[in-house]
Structure formats: C-alpha cells, structure tokens
Amino acid sequence: MCDIAFVPLETIAPDDIIAHMSDPRMATHMPLLDGPWDQDSYQQFMAHKSQYWQRDGLGHWAILCDGDYVGWGGFQKEGEDWDYGLVLRPQNFGLGMVITRKALDLARSDRRISSVTFLLPPTRTKLGALKRMGAVFDGQVSHEGAVFLKYRLDTA
Template identity: 60%
Template structure:
C-alpha cells in the first residue's frame, strides 16, 4: 500500500503506511469478519502474496474491493471473477457495489460484467464513482 502506483487510486490513503497503520488496518479488516462473517481475503498465486480484496459490508450493501501489488495488476479480472462466483453463491449478497475514485479511467471490465453506474458519492471526504452489480 506504500507503493505510489497503488496509492495513486486510493484517495483515503492519506497517512504514512507504517507498522502502526498496518496493525490498525488488519484489526479493522478482522473486525469485519467477526461482525459480518465475511470480509477481505489475502490473495495468493502460487503461494505468493499478490494483494488483498473481497467483500466488506458498508451499511446494508456488500462492497467489493481489490488491491493488488503492482507486479500483479494484470490479474484483477481473473481474481474478481472468482470473487463474483463466490458472491453469486452466497445468499447474503443480492448485489455488489464498487466505489472507485474518479482517477480510475478504465472501467470497461465493470461494464462488460453488467455493473451499472449508480452515481457519484462522497465517502469520508472523498468523491467516488459508485457502481452496482446484481448477483441474483
């Protein structure tokens, strides 16, 4: 998360990514699992860490996020396909939302999946483009 190529598309990452930030981040993500029974996963390829992502409950909605290490950027579609297969099989998830910063210009994959643009929203002081994909 400290790599500038990753941080470029993460407007909420306005702090130094140090050991304290990592500990707080992990505690927050683990709390999602405890509270909701679902959260983000560490993503491995050939037993090597390539990033993190998955579903996090935001109010009544399940938001999907994916953050990959720069040398794994090309794997997002394949990883996301597996995650969406999980969402389709999980009765708790009638649809998935995506909050993308306006800096993300290549949104063709979302459109090909059938995600619909909901609108611009403000989240924690930053603007995001909100999309929704039905899973049921």
Template identity: 65%
Template sequence: MTQTSEREITFVRLPDVSADDIIAHMSDPRVAEHMPLLTFDWDHKTAADFVAAKEQCWQRDGLGHWAILCNGAYVGWGGFQKEGDEWDFGLVLKPQSFGLGRRISKKALKIAKADPRIPFVTFLLPPSRKNLGALTRLGAQFVEETEYAGAWFMKYRLNTL
C-alpha cells in the same frame, strides 16, 4: 515464465501474510494513485490496525477481505465489506499484479453469488480510474457519484441473483 491461465489464485485471511508484504504494497506510490483515502504512511502499527479492522468485519458479518495469493505469493488484498445494507467489493493489487484483477474479481464474485445475503455488490472507484471496461464486462452498472470519508467516488452496482 508461467502463463496467467496456469496461475493458482487463493484467498487467505490477512493475518496469514507478512505485515512487511502489506506495508511494502501499501507504500507503493503507484497504489496510492488510485486510493484517495490513502493519505498516510504505512508502518507495522498501521498494518496491524488495518488487519484487525478487516478481521472485525469477518467477526461481525461472516465475510470480509482476504489476502490474495498467486502461486502462494502475496499479490494484494480484497474482498467484501458491509456498508449499511450494501456489500462493497474492493480489490487492491500490487502494480505488477494488476493484470490478475479480472480473474480475482470473478473468483470473489462467485462467492458473493453463492451467498443469499448478497443480492448485489457495489464498487466504489475513484475518478482517477479511467479504464472501466472490465467492470462493465462483468455486468456492473454506474449508479452515481458519491462521497465517502471526504473523497468522491463513482459507485457501480452488480446484481448477483
């Protein structure tokens, strides 16, 4: 088996991956455990609407969410979405790829740090997330508990400048 350090992480646009891969990923109950807004079933229409919405962010803001590949295979999606004056970073990995989260986050945050429009990044984590050590090791600090789309989240902030 390939060592984690030898795995190549790449970011591609969401339309470049199979809708079936996204549907299977987002239909996994282990993913839904930490996504309080995931209260619906995924099908081809849901996946197409999701990809279209994320592509609109790229058109509007010049940055958005990617499909994430490891050695060419889809392992999840994540990236940046502008929420008001803040850039929020989100990462949703397939359960068998959870261990890649830190490497993927560091690669994505390198992009944010190189972008002068992004003085800081926010993270919204559901209260079900108990292991926050990796986030604090990155330098993120707790800001507040906040409501978003009817669900409660813990908001963290990481300065990028």
C-alpha cells in the same frame, strides 16, 4: 494463468503488506491512502478488517497467485451494500479480472449477497471490463471525505 487462493490476511507477513501499501503507485487510485505505512498503520488496518469478519462473517482476504502474495480484497458490508474491493500490488495489476471473477463466483453462491457494489475513485477511467460484467453506474458517493463512483452488479 495461476492458481488463485483467498486466505486470511493474518497469514501474510506484516512487512509484505506494509511494503505493498507503502508503494507510492498505490496512492494513484486510493484517495484515502495518505502516505507510507508503518507498523501502527498495519495494526490499525488489521484490527479494522477483523471487525468486518466478526460483525458480518465476511470481509477481506489476502490473495495468493501460485502461493505468492499479490494483494488483498474481498467483500465488506457498507450500510445495506456488499462492497467489493481489490488492492493488488502494482506488478500484479493484470490479475484483476481473474481474481474478480473468482470472488464474484463466491458472491453468487452466498444467499446474503444479492448485489455487489464497486466504489471507484474518479481517477479510474478504464471501466470497460466492469461494464461488460454488467455493472451499472449507481451515482457518486462520499466516503471519509473522498468522492467515489459507485457501480452495482446484481449477483442473484
């Protein structure tokens, strides 16, 4: 395996994030992704993610594997919930559980986070790993016009 590091999103070259999010394979499980990204999309994304850090003191990171950018993710406050999201480059999908375990270790050490939610599109049908971690189905939610399956994992 590789050495996983969480670093500020701003440390990643904009072109790397734009290329990642413009990959057509990303839209398969991202119902809110509506086409290729450009510089404006990137700027809006970065401003939005920065607001979470300013408001909550926590948000999304860029994720590195042995120093190479593999995706982004982290915790975002949604109402009363801390939602965990992970968006990996397609060639790095296999790193999902390693990264998630490391992120959940951080959540367990943060007194503010008593549980973590996962919002998954209905296209995600392989949920065995999530259930083995102890996450339980918590209903369906609508977010920006898309339906998501909500799972919850206690971290306390």
